[in-house]
Amino acid sequence: MKIGVVGLGYVGVPLAVAFCEAGHSVIGVDADRARVDALARGESHVEDIPDARLREVLPRFQPTVRYAELSRAEAVIIAVPTPLTPNREPDLGPLTASATALATVLQRGQLVVLESTTYPGYTRERLVPLLEESGLAAGSDFNVAFSPERVDPGRTDYTLRTTPKVVGGLTPECRERAVAMYRAVCDEVVPVSTPDAAELTKLLENIFRSVNIALVNEIAIMCDRMGIDVWEVVDAASTKPYGFMRFEPGPGMGGHCLPVDPFYLSWRAREFDVQTEFIELAGEVNARMPHFCVEKITRALNEHTKPVRGSRIAVLGVSYKSGISDLREAPALKIIRLLTEQGGTIAYHDDFVPELSEFGLTSEPFDDVLDHCDVAVIVTVHPGLDVDKLLERAPLVVDFRGATAGSTAANLVRL
Numbered sequence: 001m002k003i004g005v006v007g008l009g010y011v012g013v014p015l016a017v018a019f020c021e022a023g024h025s026v027i028g029v030d031a032d033r034a035r036v037d038a039l040a041r042g043e044s045h046v047e048d049i050p051d052a053r054l055r056e057v058l059p060r061f062q063p064t065v066r067y068a069e070l071s072r073a074e075a076v077i078i079a080v081p082t083p084l085t086p087n088r089e090p091d092l093g094p095l096t097a098s099a100t101a102l103a104t105v106l107q108r109g110q111l112v113v114l115e116s117t118t119y120p121g122y123t124r125e126r127l128v129p130l131l132e133e134s135g136l137a138a139g140s141d142f143n144v145a146f147s148p149e150r151v152d153p154g155r156t157d158y159t160l161r162t163t164p165k166v167v168g169g170l171t172p173e174c175r176e177r178a179v180a181m182y183r184a185v186c187d188e189v190v191p192v193s194t195p196d197a198a199e200l201t202k203l204l205e206n207i208f209r210s211v212n213i214a215l216v217n218e219i220a221i222m223c224d225r226m227g228i229d230v231w232e233v234v235d236a237a238s239t240k241p242y243g244f245m246r247f248e249p250g251p252g253m254g255g256h257c258l259p260v261d262p263f264y265l266s267w268r269a270r271e272f273d274v275q276t277e278f279i280e281l282a283g284e285v286n287a288r289m290p291h292f293c294v295e296k297i298t299r300a301l302n303e304h305t306k307p308v309r310g311s312r313i314a315v316l317g318v319s320y321k322s323g324i325s326d327l328r329e330a331p332a333l334k335i336i337r338l339l340t341e342q343g344g345t346i347a348y349h350d351d352f353v354p355e356l357s358e359f360g361l362t363s364e365p366f367d368d369v370l371d372h373c374d375v376a377v378i379v380t381v382h383p384g385l386d387v388d389k390l391l392e393r394a395p396l397v398v399d400f401r402g403a404t405a406g407s408t409a410a411n412l413v414r415l
């Protein structure tokens with residue numbers, strides 16, 4: 001097969017590489033010329049795809065900025081961003097731009113599959129009319145399906161191949177074509193009756209996580225008042241062999257998905273006079289966590305008779321999760337901003353993030369960042385974090401990730 005992939009990011013690049021590794025060829029289109037040029041040189045910006053793996057498939061992978069190349073593909077997968085506007089409503093700009101451009105080169109007989117996370121109804125109501133600007137009719141002249149992406153950057157136990165892939169087609173034929181295509185790269189494909197069902201499946205999965213994280217975050221705030229160790233409680237509850245699923249508290253949600261996707265559903269639900277109070281409450285609780293963390297740092301410094309103003313605060317780990325460089329919606333950024341506003345002096349260490357240009361900061365070596373700090377704050381635990389050294393070197397440690405669970409060091413404060 002010759003497959004087109006539009007949007008060469010965290011989703012598009014692994015997908016393109018997977019199809020190439022399965023022996024197919026891929027035309028990858030991205031609006032960012034620098035990104036396209038780097039990929040063509042064999043330089044990957046996605047941690048899950050090391051340069052060597054990308055280079056292996058380059059003979060079959062053609063990154064380009066030209067949509068016209070897609071006219072030669074049998075199927076085109078769209079994986080462009082679906083962010084929010086400043087007032088937290090779906091920003092459909094990238095989706096509209098990519099579908100409009102694709103319509104100008106769409107060919108009879110092609111299959112178009114949307115993978116970008118979106119609200120139920122988008123594929124049928126918005127994507128199809130945009131593609132039909134081509135003069136071709138969806139369902140008869142070309143096929144359309146929605147298949148949500150389940151990639152979890154940095155994860156190695158479940159891959160694209162071993163994670164079941166949900167597919168909903170506009171017609172039964174659309175679904176069958178999409179199922180057949182994904183069978184080339186996924187061991188299990190799960191057909192559902194409509195694109196809407198597939199769209200909502202993705203949102204349910206992410207909202208399930210958001211709600212459960214909010215619940216355990218609320219318990220963490222309560223434990224703080226009650227003087228109970230939330231990590232001990234989570235560990236103990238996790239010993240129940242059924243009816244409980246482990247979620248961990250933390251400094252707040254980050255990434256492209258969890259802080260963003262629930263708003264796509266609550267926005268859509270309003271059109272149907274449905275208030276998604278539960279979903280919105282979870283978002284609010286999680287959004288409050290960076291503020292709670294700053295309060296906790298302030299209290300810890302106060303115990304050491306220090307104000308935030310003038311204190312040197314070392315932040316350990318700034319990307320939104322372990323083992324990757326993604327800074328989107330990272331709670332560390334909010335924490336740094338709030339502490340800076342209060343007059344704190346920030347330094348940070350993160351092997352995955354060499355600079356934080358918005359704060360004019362560069363990552364300092366682990367030892368240096370601990371030198372002369374008044375407090376070290378664990379926001380994200382990357383592999384290899386030396387917790388013992390940290391507790392030994394820093395006069396005060398505040399841990400929002402449970403990295404120090406079990407330790408009773410006198411200079412330690414834990415969420």
Ligand SMILES: NC(=O)c1ccc[n+]([C@@H]2O[C@H](COP(=O)([O-])OP(=O)(O)OC[C@H]3O[C@@H](n4cnc5c(N)ncnc54)[C@H](O)[C@@H]3O)[C@@H](O)[C@H]2O)c1
Binds near residue numbers: 035082095257
């Ligand atoms: N990152 C994840 O872990 C993840 C997981 C599941 C689902 N998703 C969803 O997948 C979609 C893509 O996310 P991502 O993390 O890969 O985003 P990304 O920002 O990493 O990559 C998107 C790419 O699309 C390109 N692009 C933007 N507009 C374009 C256009 N009009 N034409 C061509 N290219 C364009 C950008 O330059 C960028 O390279 C989103 O809807 C996201 O919600 C992401």
